[in-house]
Amino acid sequence: GAGVSQTPSNKVTEKGKYVELRCDPISGHTALYWYRQSLGQGPEFLIYFQGTGAADDSGLPNDRFFAVRPEGSVSTLKIQRTERGDSAVYLCASSLRGGRQGTNEQFFGPGTRLTVL
């Protein structure tokens, strides 16, 4: 079956612009996670959705970052007034149940490489 997909695969934008990154999780997965990975580092957690609600947004670096999952499937990560330091690969993952249920094996998408000039 289809895995997690993310669009676009690459995004180049100018400092100060607004960007949206999209994630399509595996069908039927209730949990969805966003991570950010800088060069030479491991992924860092941003936000976790259980269904439509953001169950944990403690990883969002500041209020320029926002994410939604209005129908409990596709999610969009939104970054306002982008800064050069936002340049990274943004990874999305989904799991069947998430939270404190189950073993929480996460399936990752290919990521969106964001470059802010």
Add this chain to the structure above:
Amino acid sequence: SQQGEEDPQALSIQEGENATMNCSYKTSINNLQWYRQNSGRGLVHLILIRSNEREKHSGRLRVTLDTSKKSSSLLITASRAADTASYFCATDNLGSQGNLIFGKGTKLSVKP
């Protein structure tokens, strides 16, 4: 924030040799997982070991977990050039909502 450290940061071996990567973490966990990443993009789940397990096998992979030392190791036996990738350990911490905390990774290079 990063949970812990993988060791070594980089490892270069010949095809057929075994590769051992270590991971240390800081807090109590529900489970620990190992992931593989090619070319800095999507991660592939390799194996999950629960906090009450000490060793697990999957094909050429062997994972150990020592919760008293807060450490884990990943052994890849009879390595192949196709195993060249970065390997990350990730912990699912007690009390968390299930988000994973990753280390910085070990970059493995297997030479044919």
